[in-house]
Amino acid sequence: MVEPISRRSLLRTAAAGAAAVTTGAAASPATAAVTGARVPAAVRELEEKIRAGMAAYRIPGVAYGLYYQGREYVGGFGVTDVAAPAPVDGDTVFRIASTTKTFTGTAAMRLTERGRLDLDRAVRAYLPGFRTTTSPGVTVRQVLNHSAGWLGDVFTDTGSGDDTLEKYVAALETAPQLTPPGAVMAYNNAAIGLAGRLIEVTTGTVYERALRSLVLDPLRLRDTAFTLDELAGATVAVPHGADASGDPVPVPEALAIPRSLHAAGGLYSTARDQLRWARFHLGDGGPLLTRRSLRAMRWRPGPGGTLFVEVDGFGVTWMLRPTAEGPRVVQHGGDLPGQHSGFLLVPERGLALTVLTNSESGPALLAELFADDWALTRLAGLHNLPATPRSLTPAQLAGYEGRYVAEQIGFAGEHASIALDLVAAGGRLSGRTDSAEAMVLPFYRRDHVLVWAPDGTDAHTRADFVRDPDGSVGWLRFSGRLFRRTPPGTATLRATGHTPAPLPATLPHPPRR
Template sequence: MQFVRNLESFILEKMSQTKIPGIAFGLLKDGELFYSKGFGFRDVDSANAVTPKTLFHIGSVTKSFTALSIMKLHENGKLSLDDPVGKYLPIDLNVKGVPVTIHHLLTHSSGIPALAYAEAYIRGYFEVSENWLPISNPEDVISFMKDYEDWVVSKPGERFFYLNEGYVLLGLIISKVLGIDYKEFVKKEIFEPLEMERTKFCDEEILKERDIATHYVHDKNGNLISRKPILGITSDGGIVSCVEDLSKYISMMINRGVYKGKKILKEENIELMEKCHIRLPYHTFGNDSYGYGWMIHPNFLNRKLIGHGGSVLTHNTYAAYIPEEKIGTIVLSNVAGYSPSYIGMYALSLLLNGSPEKLPFLKYENILKKLEGKYETYKKTMTYYVNKKGDNLFVEYKDKFSEFSMPLFFEKEENNLFIFNTISSGRRINVEFGIDGDEIWMIVERYKFKKVRG
């Protein structure tokens, strides 16, 4: 099947380019898992393969489970989304005189910028940073946050600031309301009815697992370095799962809160989770927003895409679905490389018989690929190189006595004319590229260059 060939070729190409040892992938159609496959190794040293049952740490995809749990309590009258956080927890969250509510935490709109507890904890745990934060339980996050006042930026509800700490507080609110541990509630009310038998939290239990992907980081030379599984994260990013289990969760969301006849949440509350509550400050497709535990892309190929990524620095995840089409995808990887969200969106585009090359990120990738190379002026009087580093192009020059490297920032494209800008000697300047048939040229200030090789 051409669809499968195109998809698998794309995945393997990106794994090779960004040195990803293993990926687990799943695709849902008509609300059911219809294609799943493991690519590469869950552990390189033992050469054990990834399968759809292989466990990965799903990171912030956990937030949708926490939001779903809050919505179940809201549905059952246990709490109100407008309740202030201080009603349940010993922390006074009043931002610019306005109480922060459960709704504000769900939508990352408290007005508090990211305090980076998770970044410090994870990077310290994996020994890749000197910034170490010893957080041993969720209550420690409350203590960590208590000096937040001097860091607030806006009133609640006005601005999106992704706040891991807020979802830790939501987990604590669930525990406070019910009198049981957050993890026990999620297991009983979500994992068990959805038959997610391999799904668990990142505590000592996962150390007994055999079919779990090894955590890897890349060193400065691109070599793979293994790391032990991270423990101790909870309601903001602590779930460990696999493609087969996550497909059941996505199926439930696609089928409006129902799985095999079991109602997990009312349809109206599923739709409330998928509502565009606050606009994101960055846009891939236009009008991208945040709901309750999900990113909302209302203009993905003229459909509404619901999705979320997750990362614990090593394992990276993307889970998404399009309700109206009853399709979805899950992508799990065991090192930071090519974005799982790009793989997932590529797959959904193929499934919709679309043109993946028109997706903004692929279009940008293809532009950079075309423009990379060696450039020369008239009669080879000067030579510049255009090199891709990360997601950006750099114009570079080097001789025996000097060298420079200018980053280029994409601005716009008009009829095969590509405008970038950069800073030179304190001035903002444009760098233009043009494509005329097989010829590619570049203008930097007073010089015109032509590409002579890739």
């Protein structure tokens, strides 16, 4: 899940911070899955990039899986826990957070093949009692492609019983509708929770059991599960925060998340299992899905926009990312406190890469690998869409100035929000949150901006503005979230929450991507 933005700084949410530190955990040698084979230079370069990132950002442990030029490579570096160190390898268990959504989407596609679900039917055909504020006609496809339109950051904890998803979906009745169904992409954890409930009602069993039957067991993903009890004897990568000096500190309690969020981000997995998952989605589907259904998961994207990079939209839970050269990147990734990962496929190049980290500073490395185009360039010969910053006049910037506010609903159903004030400065927009965090947003084309730290350091992320039907700027889409604009001079209520300093190594926090 993309984390609640009120739980960490916007720059860290966008791309995990620009400022590096100078020391880090030592890395242990990676072990390639191709024993005795010559390891290509590009793979060694990837390993060196990971080692350098661990040192720069003080990341205790990293595992990776790579499918490149027809061969698999799996490796691990560093330690699982700085307080009780064990080496990380390709079989170390991490939370994969929002990459879970692709498992939920694949289960939904299996049910579609069987005629149990129709992606273009209304959700109410399966859940007659389903209600949100203004979206009676929302379809299953819109739920799965992040265009359902209601508030997506709903993290209500509805208990641990088998009725947890039923209760969670009932609680969505109070979630505000932000945009009409199918009109605007906005990352939506709550919608994927609803998809989990659809899987339950069409299979007659609880979501976790259905997913195991539909996906995990047929693919023999034996080290992928929702609880550590199912992974007896596994070596687990412990989440880490940082102390006042920036040194990593283990926060094992951060592994816990409510069961209500399992469909959106609850799986544990390993680099080796994630690589097997990637190979399945690069392949022909075999006995699990037809080739047509696999491809359909990345066809017909919903509305596009930005989520760290520019995206064509989402297919069935997969983010579909364009490249300058044309081949499309199929991408996801996940963020929970101290557990951050990236995952991408390039079907036209036969490439897959997953990288898993166990630190709050992990997204800094992932931003370089996945949001920037380092991995695409080195491994696939592809590049992100070009983005050359330019200077705008004060008159051109005036239509974007104002206060932008995003909302979320927490574990106990409490509402919170975060505000970002944007003003014109030096041909760009200057931003400041209500906790005084600053950033710079230079435009590179109409309605699209880069995100920089105040010193001009690139945070490896992009954001965009969404216009209302009258043509005026209505929203800032930042980290996939919609921030509602209030033009300057308009009376507003200040946000009920704020962005604190970067995560301390103390308590668990609500889930993220």
